[in-house]
Amino acid sequence: MNGSLQQYYNRIRMRNAAIAEQRRTECEKKNPRIASLREEQGEIVRRFAAGKITNEQAQSRLGAIAAEQKNLLIAMGLGASYLDPIYTCPKCRDTGEIGKGRQKPCSCALKKMQEELTDGARINTRETFAAFNPAVYATDAQRSFGVRCKAYCEKYVAALPHPEKPNLLFLGAPGLGKSFFANAIAYGAIERGIETRKVTAYRFIQDVMDGISNGTDAVRIYANLPFLVIDDLGTEPMVPNVTKETLFSVLNERIAMRLPTIVISNQMTDALSERYDERIVSRLTDKSVTAIVVFSGKNLRTRQS
Numbered sequence: 161m162n163g164s165l166q167q168y169y170n171r172i173r174m175r176n177a178a179i180a181e182q183r184r185t186e187c188e189k190k191n192p193r194i195a196s197l198r199e200e201q202g203e204i205v206r207r208f209a210a211g212k213i214t215n216e217q218a219q220s221r222l223g224a225i226a227a228e229q230k231n232l233l234i235a236m237g238l239g240a241s242y243l244d245p246i247y248t249c250p251k252c253r254d255t256g257e258i259g260k261g262r263q264k265p266c267s268c269a270l271k272k273m274q275e276e277l278t279d280g281a282r283i284n285t286r287e288t289f290a291a292f293n294p295a296v297y298a299t300d301a302q303r304s305f306g307v308r309c310k311a312y313c314e315k316y317v318a319a320l321p322h323p324e325k326p327n328l329l330f331l332g333a334p335g336l337g338k339s340f341f342a343n344a345i346a347y348g349a350i351e352r353g354i355e356t357r358k359v360t361a362y363r364f365i366q367d368v369m370d371g372i373s374n375g376t377d378a379v380r381i382y383a384n385l386p387f388l389v390i391d392d393l394g395t396e397p398m399v400p401n402v403t404k405e406t407l408f409s410v411l412n413e414r415i416a417m418r419l420p421t422i423v424i425s426n427q428m429t430d431a432l433s434e435r436y437d438e439r440i441v442s443r444l445t446d447k448s449v450t451a452i453v454v455f456s457g458k459n460l461r462t463r464q465s
């Protein structure tokens with residue numbers, strides 16, 4: 161976890177601890193019995209640590225104290241858990257990490273990391289399945305496609321990190337919802353705690369080129385990401401010995417490891433075949449691992465309503 165993320169969680173924990181302390185002071189003032197329960201609790205822990213009471217005795221007494229405190233809080237018109245520790249994210253208890261030894265990033269950390277990315281690379285919070293609106297479609301045919309596409313994409317997210325077909329290839333003219341669905345999927349993946357990166361093909365090639373000069377193996381990084389979305393394939397510069405080779409490496413390695421990948425392009429397969437090697441196109445369209453979704457119809461952004 162980087163330093164600024166660490167600071168972010170430190171701030172959240174401090175703020176929540178301050179709120180919890182304020183609540184306690186207020187409750188103890190209103191009902192001194194709550195204060196004496198806390199003292200008793202401390203005393204039990206000390207006696208247990210000193211070996212004067214058994215674990216069972218300590219547990220049973222602490223349980224009785226917790227129950228009495230709950231009843232007092234309810235009688236005061238507060239929630240039973242009013243004095244429990246406060247967590248902005250109960251999943252990771254505001255540490256940003258989950259799992260054994262807290263080694264996996266929590267979905268809240270993945271979302272926070274997205275906020276620090278530039279606009280084009282950021283998985284946004286607007287284009288989500290919840291925000292899907294069938295009314296944007298002009299025709300019944302397009303609407304019915306959109307609804308089916310959403311259902312398919314939601315199923316895909318639910319099956320991550322191992323959907324039956326790990327790869328999606330979204331093809332079609334601009335303004336038909338390809339990026340919307342890709343973003344909604346990426347957002348869903350993050351919510352499920354899967355580290356996800358969205359990148360334009362242009363940016364990908366730029367990262368590879370930068371990596372060549374500064375010694376970073378960008379191909380390896382992209383090849384190993386748990387989930388990758390490559391947008392706008394076909395708009396990147398054709399750098400000799402770089403573009404085709406690195407695209408092939410990343411796609412090929414990801415397929416070999418069955419790592420889920422979405423590729424989006426405004427071009428259709430014949431145009432892609434003209435632009436790239438047959439090897440790249442055969443990886444992109446390999447039906448054993450890829451579902452190809454072709455978007456068609458009227459542009460949703462220029463539609464008059």
Ligand SMILES: [Zn+2]
Pocket residue numbers: 249250251252253254255256257266267268269
């Ligand atoms: Zn969290």
